[in-house]
Every structure is written in C-alpha cells, then in structure tokens.
Amino acid sequence: MEPLTWTGSLGQFLNPVLMITATALVLTAAAQIIAGLFAPAVTLQSNADGSLMARGGAFGAVETALKWAFIATVVTLTAYLAAGLVMPYGRAGIVGAVAKRFLPVFIALIALFAVSMTFKRRLGLYGKLFDSTVGMIGFTLVMFWVFSAIFSGLFDMIATHDPLRPISGLKNKLPGVSVPEEGLYPHYLLGGDNLARDVFSRMVTGSVVVIAIAPLATLFAFMVGITLGLPAGYFGGKLDAFLTFIANLILAFPVILLFYLLVTPEIVATGIPSYMAAVLFVFPLVFTAVLLNSRYATQPAKRTVILVVVLGFFGWLYLSLISQEDTPLRILPAWLDGFDVNSGILVVFVSVVFVNAPTVFRIVRGLSMDIKTRDYVAAAQTRGEGPWYIMLWEILPNARGPLIVDFCLRIGYTTILLGTLGFFGLGLPPESPDWGSTINEGRKLLLIYIHPPLPPALALLTLVLGLNLLADGLREESLRD
C-alpha cells in the first residue's frame, strides 16, 4: 500500500480554501479585538418590531466579517470530514480515514443531539444546556470522547490496531505509513511511536482509561466532600474546626509530592492505599444509608426494607472493591468477591479522590453554611426534622447548581491529574495507553519526532476544554433561572 498523505486528493482544492478562510479568521479576530478596545459601550438599537438591530459602522463591519470568516472556516473543516466519510478509503488522506474511523461516534453524537433538541424543554437543566452555544460546544467535545471510549472500550470499534503490539519496522514512522503485515489495517494513520505501536489506536484506547476513572473518581470525591462538608457547615463549632483543619492540611500538601509518596510500589506493598480505599469508599455507603434513612424514618416498615435491599447491594459492592487478593484486606472469600481492581489503578483512584475531596468539602461547607440560614431550613427545624434530613433533603438539593458546575470542572481537573500521574510514570502500568503516559514516552524524542506525543496531548486538551466549556454553559444557564 502507498503511504497516506494528510489530505489525499481533497487537498488540491480544499487546502487553499482553508488557508484563505483561516487567514481571514485570524485577521478579523485580531481587528475585532483591537476595535473592541476603542469602541464605545454597547448600546442597543431596536427595530420597530422589537427585534434588535445589528450594529453599523466600521465596528459592525468587522463583526460581520468575523462571523462569516468563522462560518467559512468551520464549513471547510467540515468538508474535509464529510468528504472523508463518503470518498473511498485512501482518497481523502489521513483526515478522511480518521473521519471514517470515528463514524460511529459522529452517528451517536447526531442521534444524541437530535433527541435532546427535540425534548429539551422537558429535560430541566440538561435541556437548557442546548440554549447556550458555549455549553453545546463543550458538551459535543465531552461526548465525542465519551462515545469514543464507549465504542473502543466496549465494542472494539474505532482503534485500528492493538495499542500494545509493536509491528517491526514502524518505529517512529511518520503519520500515514503503510503497515507491512498482511491482514491488518493497512496504515498507521498517525504514525508509529518509539516502540513501533500505532499512535492513533493508543490515543483512542487511552480515552477509555480517562473516561472510566475520571468521572467515577470525581463522584467519589464528591461523596466524601458532601458527607463531611454538610455537617461541618451545618453544625459548625468544633467538628467544623477539626474537619477544616484536616482539609487544609491536605490542601497545603503539594499534590505532586503526595503522588510521589503515595503512588509507589513500596507504599502499595504496605497496604496503605488499600486502607485508604477502605476508608474513602465507605463514604458513599454512609451517604446512601443516611439519605434513605432520613427520608423514610417516619415510615419504619418501609425504611427497613429499602435500607436492607440497597445497603446489602452497596455493601457487597464495597467489600468486593476493597478486598483484594494480595493486600492485607482480604475480607470476602473468593466466591463472593465480585471483582478485583488492578492495584495500580486502585492506588491512582484513591489518591485522586484524596486530593479532590478537601476542595469539594470546602465548597459544600460554604454552601451549607449559606443555605442553613434560609427560612425553609428553619421551617424544617421547627417541625422537628432531624439534622441529616435537613442536610440531605433541604440543603443539598438547593446547593446542586454550583455543585453540578464544579463537578464538570473537577472531572477536567481529575483528567489533568491522571495525566500528571501518567506523565511521571506513577501508578499505571508503563505500557498503558493512557494519555499522560503516552505524552511522557513521546516527549523524550520530542525534538526529533513530534507526532507521537501530540495526538494524546491534543486529545486531553479537547476533553478538558470541553468540560470547562460545559461547566461554563451550565453555570450560565443555571444562573438564568
């Protein structure tokens, strides 16, 4: 097979078009920022029918130009992808081939948007997200990687090669190189890394690690933060002082040092991460128990049934999670132990939760202190509600806006942390395709071959950017109520 060029036959006419539109975009954007510094404050001009009039003058012209340049650039970029989808393999170059690999993701995205847009008025805050451009862009980026992770992790669809298997002769080869072995996908779309593995496949499978760990770890951090932050803010006093001191202690610890101290094979051997896991993971259990108990305490019969069923299941999950074969914590017998988590992953998970929880704690504590002064909390107190009912059913639901926003931001932050761990080669197995490790491997030869570390770097960038934009959109929309 011939090696692929970047854009194949498309490039002949699309490349010049892209050059023109992109240049126009950069120029108008710059002109617009400069004009923005000198333009007068925005005043609205309305038409007779009540709609708003566009602004005229030089400033208005720059604005219009920017808008069109942006649209033209987006259209050109879409054309590359769309053409890649319809043209036969190889004709549209690497870009076309990559677009084709991501076809299932695009289909899923379009389906998701179609459904969400149709029912957006009935979907609460999620539906309102589709009113905000920023939010939609963020959501698209996030869901792109979520779907990529799902399709490649569960259905083995997008990746072209085995991310762990080297193919001789392809070490550090440039993007588009053809694969000598028969029966495999004919090209390394984004080239080979310094162990002759496929960069594209490693990038795609790397998303699975991030998408599997980051949201879950953030969720656990929230459970811990909420379970401790609510009482700290609600009761105040000594409990608050104590918990705040602990939280500040952890926050004052340089993250990187903590990782270096916690995520080493020696520490794993002492079992400390397992004990930490046992402590940290008990919080969701406690949280659920208290949540249900406070809600149904007035109907004891119902409460007991619910608690037994739910806690039974959660307790089993918990015990399966923390009991490991080769650690001091071997509580469950093997036949009951539902699953095992790789000890490297577990320690990464634990330390990420540990680092995030204090910040969540502080946010929840602040919100709790604020909301407890509300009259509806006083109303609950005067009808004799217990403190946990008030915290979990009166305060927590009303703190959800800022918490959801922070949740999105924090997934991004966790993604960055996971990357940092990978970057220093901590925790995850060295051949793991996660983005941080891949960047770390690629950076060593960065000055000679830039193609191995760039794809995972950009992937991580787009995911975190998407999460930040999503959080921005959510914040904007939740404030609009």
Added chain:
Amino acid sequence: MTETYTGPILEIDNLSISFFTRLREIPAVMDFSATIMPGDSLGLVGESGCGKSTVALGVMQDLGVNGRIVGGSIRFKGEELTTMSPDRLRALRGREIAMIYQEPMASLNPAMTVGAQLIEVPMIHEGISKGDAYARALETVADVKLPDPKRILKAYPHQLSGGQQQRIVIAMALMSKPSLLILDEPTTALDVTVEAAVVQLVRDLGRKYGTSMLFISHNLGLVLDTCDRINVMYSGEAVERGSIADVFDDMQHPYTQALFRAIPLPGASKTTRPLKAIPGNFPLPDARPKGCNFGPRCDYFEAGRCDAGPIPMQRITGDDRHLTRCIKFNAIDWNAPVTKAIETAPTAPGKVILRMEDLKKYYDTRGNTAFGGVSQVVKANESLTFDAREAETLAIVGESGCGKSTFAKVLMGLETATSGNITLDEKSISDVPIENRTTQTVADIQMVFQNPFDTLNPSMTVGRQIIRALEVFRIGKSDGERRRRMLDLLDLVKLPRTFADRMPRQLSGGQKQRVGIARAFAGDARIVVADEPVSALDVSVQAAVADLLMDIQARQNTTLLFISHDLSIVRYLADRVLVMYLGHVVELGTTEQVFSPPYHPYTEALLSAVPIADTRVTKRRIVLKGEIPSAMNPPPGCPFQTRCPRKHQVAGDLCERELPPMRTLSDGLQIKCHLPDEEFAAMEPVIQMAGNSVA
C-alpha cells in the same frame, strides 16, 4: 442655584421604556408623563414590578445594556435627556440630578472611606480643590445631623450603622447642591424610628436647599408625609396623578381606591371594618391584558369597553392637573360605601394555654479566648413575662434587635432558655429542645416565616412539602390519606388543588406565603408564631394573607403570636399587644390600651413614626435621636434611656441607674417606665383624626 431657570425642573412626556431579551421586547414603562416644578416633590407610588424604579433610571439614563427608551421624552430644565451626549450627561449626574437608593450599605463603596466618596462629587463637577471639598463635606455631614463629622469622614462604610449610612448617601447626593433629587425607596431597609428621622431630614433639607424631589415608594403614608404631588403606577403605567389632596381624598381610579381599601388605616378592624384585598394577581410584564391593565382585577370592569384598546390618561373635568387612566371614571360613584363584608363576631379568648415566666436568653459570643479575646454576653431576652390565651391574637412589636426572633426560637425549642419558664398546657417546655419534644408538642407550636421567597424549599413540589409535614406529625395512615389531607389544606388556604404538583418558583409571593400557612397548620397547630408574615408582600396581597390567617385562626381557635414592626397591621388584627425594646417587654396591654394614652415613651415614638396614609390624620411628631444600642452592650438602667424624649420628666438620674419595674396601670395595662403617674395622666394621643382622637 445661580441659574435663573424658572420653568419645570423635570418634564416627562409619554415616556416608554422597554427591556430586550434575546427573544422579545418586554415593556417596563408605558406612556408615562410627569412634571416637577422647582421646589416641588413628586411621589411615585406603586407595588413592586410596576415600573417606578425604571422611571427613575430612565431619568438618570442608566438603563443598562438591555434597557432602552422606546418613546417619549424626558426634559431636564428644558434640555432633552434622551438624546444627550454621554459627556453632557456625566456633567449633569451628581451635579444637577442626584439619586439615593434603597440599600445604603450596597450603595457605598466598601473599600473607600466615606470622606473620599463625598469629596469626589464637587471635585469632579466643580473642579474645586481637595481642601475646599473636604470643608464642604464636613459641612454637609453636619447638615445630615451626624455627630463628629471628622471621624465619620475617616470611617469606612461598614463601620457605620444602617441609619448613618443612609445619611451619608443623602449627604453625598447633596454635596453639589443638585436641582433634582431622586429617592428610590430610601427608607425601606431601615427601622421605623430611624425611617421617621431620615424622612424628616430629607424633608427639611429639601426645603433648605430648595431641591425638587422625585420620591419613589410603595408606602402611601410616606408619600403623604413628604410630597406635594403623587403619581400612582400600576403594571408599567401611571394610572392616576394629581396633588396629594386630589388623589388621597378624591381618587378617580379603581386601582387607587382598591389600594386604599387594602391598607390598614386607623379605624379599620378585623371584626367591624375588615380590609378589602384586591383579587387576583399582578400581571407579568410579558402577559399584560388587553386594554386596561387593571381590568381583570377591577370591580367596575366592563367587558368590551375596558378591554377594547389602549386607554389614554383622561383629564378630570374641573381640575387640569388631576388625571386618571380609566374610561369609566365619570360613571363610577366614588363615594359609594364599601360593600360590607360579613361582620364576624369577635371570638372570645379562652383559657391560658401558653405562659412565659421571667424568660431570659443570653448568648455567649466568645472571642478567641486563647489570644485574650473577651467573652461577651448578648442579652437577647430579659425577663419576658406574659401569657397567651386560646384563640387570641397577641402581637409582639419591636424593631430589629429587640429580641423578638430570639424569643420565637426559644419558644419553638430551637434554643433553650437561659432561665425562666415556658409552660404549654401547664407543662414546662422551656428546657426541652425540639428533638426531645413529643410530636404532639411540635405540631402544636408552628411558625409562619417572613420571606415568601425563602419559606419554601425551592427544589420540592408544594404538595410534597406539605405531605412531609404530615409525615413528620404522623398524620394519616397511608400515602393516599396524606395526599387527600394535603389537598384539603390547599383548600383551606384558598389555593387551587393543581398547585400541589407545582414547584415554588411557579408561585407568586402571596401564594407561597399561603403554602407556608398551610404547612404550619398541617398538624392542627394550636399556637402559630407568625414572624412578620406579610411585611415582605405587596400592599394588595398583604390584606388577603392577613385575612386568611385571621380566618383560619377563628375557625380553629388557634392562638396567634403575631410578630411585627408594623403598627398599622397590628392595630388592625391584634387583640393584645406587647411592645419590646432591647430584649425587654416595655408595654403590654389590649390593643385599645396600647394605642391610646398613657403610653410608654417608646410606644409613643413608635406610633408617631409609623406613616399613615390618611390626610385627615394629624400626628404629634416625636423623632428619636441616635440608634438602637447593641444588645451586646446595653445601657445601664432603663434600656430606652439613651433615646428617651421624656427622660427629663423623671427626677434625677433614676433612668440611668435603675431598671424600671413593670407597673400595672389602670385596667391591667403594664408599662416598664419610671415616669410619674401625673406625666402618664397628662399624655396626649399621638394620632388625631380630624377632630376626634382615634389613638
């Protein structure tokens, strides 16, 4: 003023202002006209959301990014403001037109000293030196009657009390001696006695400097006290305008009439002359009815005529400065007597069910003792003694910091008393915190809260919140039974049953307050503590909610403890009144007794401070000096001695040395005061109504 301009200071002609959202235009003010002559003051009255503040911002040309004047003109001294250049506008602001707002704390820059904020004004506009400006600032601060101007100028806003801050805001507005002063609810955030002092100050200074005023308020009584002319607004439109006398005594618009009938004026009483609430709700700005905006709530509504098309302002024949926006004004008999509501027989109070004996509540606010912090004691309640009988309404009156909320907390069991005793049905509950009280006791004493926007959990449906109360009080055996009971409760508070599945944000303030009442009565409460239940509501809704409370109380023989600072509403619905000051009960008696002499000097001042929207009423003006002392550091002797205008009538320094005993005067009125009997006997009524005294 050196200019020799003699025309009107401000002329507003057919002003329309709209706000623009992404989707549509929302008109905020429509077809508004007004004129202010030099030295005149115009009152702009209306309920929240009627557009009165938008008019003020329109005059200041400060409508924000989304607001725009879409029609009409505003001329200031003949000069058109709507087309004025930004530079010329900036020169006018602060120099010629100044504005004072509702929240004094928020309108002062927290990071600048008071002095820096004051001297800035003449330095910008008159180009005078810093020294001259400082001298002017000292003078103006003295003018607004603040003690020790030098110290005040050096202070930061947070070091001043609310009343002092508002005086600084006033001083700032007067620094360049403007021709027009716009006051947007300047006293709403202040206590009644402080409000009275500020209002008097504004009136005096306006006269002294010859400043014209645009006074915006929801309080008709305040407008009566301060203005010459009045403009009543409803839902974005002026509905009636004219002189104070015209509008108060010869109203020509159904809304104005309804407004006056909904406020508790002296003479109104829950049994003999009940208030008449305005039915329905204020229309939302994007859902106004066709034709007359007030049409759907109007008693005189005539389909086909009132909802035919826009209604212009109509001149009242024979009075060219009195206008109304009602096409039927000539056809309405304005003097027809109010259709009498069914007179309810007063319910006789039953046996005593709640008794307070010498209740004390102190808080220990501990500084950091490790670093030599001094432990301070806040005496929130000092020896409260009173009882409440079944089916009676006992009003607890006082300003902020008087300890009424602490008392409520102790009664509810959220705090335990420091000493003293509370007995409910002969059982002591003062030392029983709420978690140790029986379900029955908890259900017996319930509370209605002040802020309607805060009283309901925003993320739970209305029905769910009431059902939760039923669950906690162990009422109903099944979910179905409780749901039926919840629907009954909605009926009780006159809300449609469909509201059960709504979220609180879909309800108006008055409706939320009704849900709060339903929730309080869920467990058939026998004692309901209502903490300012109507003070945050609009005038037209207040009456309806107050009447609802009275109605349920009468039906269920509930004891109502009505906490309020508003003496008008207290006079209207209370059977007995208890006046508190700085943690002490200073006066306790029947409503009749408390509102007529002899008074405690504090009650007397309070009565004088309450603005009354009735031109027939004349008041003795008693303006209290100073501020309410802090409960952390109460004065020795009588708590009121620092501000008492009658202190000189007591011989020696008795007031400063000794706490007065609770004295029982004739027919059971209790007063905590050192005044000799003859001074009590010589007291005049504070309020006189056209010859005969009402109070």
Added chain:
Amino acid sequence: MVRLILRSIMGLFLTALCLTFLVFWLTNLAPNLEKLAKTQGNARMTDAAVESWLANRGYDQALPVKYGEWLGVVPGYVIDGSDGTTRARCVEAGAPVNNPPRFCGVLQGDWGYSTVLRDDVLTIIGTRLGLTAKLMACVMAIMIPGALIMGVLAGMREGSRLDRSLSTVSIITTATPEYVSGVVLIAVFATGTFGMNWFKGTATSAMEDANFQNFFLPVMTIALYGMGYIARMTRASMTEVMTAQYIRTARLKGVSFSNIVLKHALRNALIAPFTVIMLQFPWLLNGVVIVETLFNYKGFGWTLVQAASNNDIELLLGVSIVSVIVVLVTQLLSDIGYAVLNPRIRLS
C-alpha cells in the same frame, strides 16, 4: 489584626508539624527503609542483614523518636552497632564518635546528606531553590500582570466582544496543563516542523545563562496555565463588582468610566483574585516540577523528582519541608494581604 496574624502563624506551625510528620512517616515505612538498606549496602542482603543494617543506623527506633531526632528536639542516637562500629546521628559516617553534639536536626541546620546527588541536603536545596526562584520570578512577572489586565479588561464590560475573546483565550489556557502546553509549544516553536524554530526545547543552558531563547518556553508554559485561571477569577470578580450598587452610585455621581474602573472597581475586584494568586502556589509547584522535568532545568522541582524516584529519604524530607513551608507562608501572606486589602476585615 495582630491577633489574626498570630493565629495564622500558630496554625502554620501546627500544619507544618503535621505535614512533615506525615512525610516522615511515609518515607520511613518499612519497604522504603528496606530499599534504602539494599541500595546503600548490598542489593543481595538477607532480611537479617537488612535489619541489623537499619538497627545500626538508628532506623529501628520508634517513629516519634526518629522524627524528634530529625527535627532536632530529641537527642541524636549513639549506637554501638552489632558490627562493632559505634555510630552517632550527629557524627558523619566513618568519623570517630567522641562527644557528639546532642542535637542535630532540621532546627540545628543539619538536614542530612543526599544519597543520590552526593551533597548536603541544605546545599542542594539552596542552589536548586535559587534556580527555581529565577524561573518563578519570570513566570510571575509575566503571569500576574497579564492575567490581571486580561481579567479586568474582560470583566469591565460583561458580554462585550472583548470579554468573549479574552474569556475564550483564558478558558483554553486553563484547559491546557503544563505537560500538554509544553509539548505543543516545543513541537511548534522548537522544532522545524511548522517552520518556526525560534526557541530551544531545553532549558538546561538557562541554569547558568538564561536568555530569551532558552528560557521563554518554560516560563510561558507555567505562566499560561496559571494565567487563564487567574484571569477568569479576576473577570468573575470584576463583573460582579461592576454590577454592584456602589458602581451605579459612582456612575450616577458623574464619575467617568475610566475612573469608575480604576478608582472604584479595581480595588474591590482585586480582593478575590489576590487570594487566588496566593493559593496558586501549591499548584504552581506542580507546574514547576513538570516544566523542569520537561525542559530538563535542574531546579527544585527536578530535585523533587530525583529524590522521590530514587528513594533519597533525607533529600525528599528536605524538599518536603521547603515546599510545605512555601505553601503555608503564601497562605499566611494571602490571609494578611486579604485583610489589608479589605477594610472590612482590617478594621474589625
């Protein structure tokens, strides 16, 4: 005010004690010590040999005692070893033990000896910290003014095009961790791929002689990430202040827009970002470690990585104390600065 500072300092000491103890405990866990014995002694030692090796050097004492010795509040050990040699904590290995000083710990300035870099820990930290200080000074000089200007410009007119452009820039930089932006910057500006081979991809030479060419990329890599974050905080704070009632008061007093921004809004708007900048320090340390590793700049962060990955216990402890103290001191400064900026706290 004074009480506030006193209280903060008390808290600082307590926190520092807790944290150093934590680090001490983690580094002195059995597996770490075993590894130490094997790297220092003999990789094929028997378990018994490891034990006696550790016992001879005082490693088997109770943890609080060891911590106290290290801190310098408990007298250093003098052990007659099972191998016949007498060793004392306060005497250099191999030197004869007679009349050793009683205390020798961190408080006495004896921070130990690095097994990897083969030098006194205190000396190493001194030089490395100096190098990092140089880097950080440049970062701060670019990051703080840049971020504040961006934030104020964006926040003074919320929703304007300028605001949206600057917000987009800052949100992108906050989404780009140093190891991503560093890689991208090197790929773009330090290789010929995009025709812009302007800077050097390593900063090793900048340790002696920092110039634009070898220092710009590492500085920008750290600055960009923090810049976006601080700019966003500043913007949020600025937009909030600009909608405050007292800004309207100023506007309606006739104050010009530029004076509103500079005299009335700025000070209030900078209170919140100030704390953020100070609290950025623990996070900046992350950036320093990443960037120094990526650009091979042998500063404090690089030392941390060396110490941690080579189980160099005493160096790691030294590095930990310094970083914990840096973090805590900035927190203290942030508290004090907040109070100074905010009259509400200062005068209460």
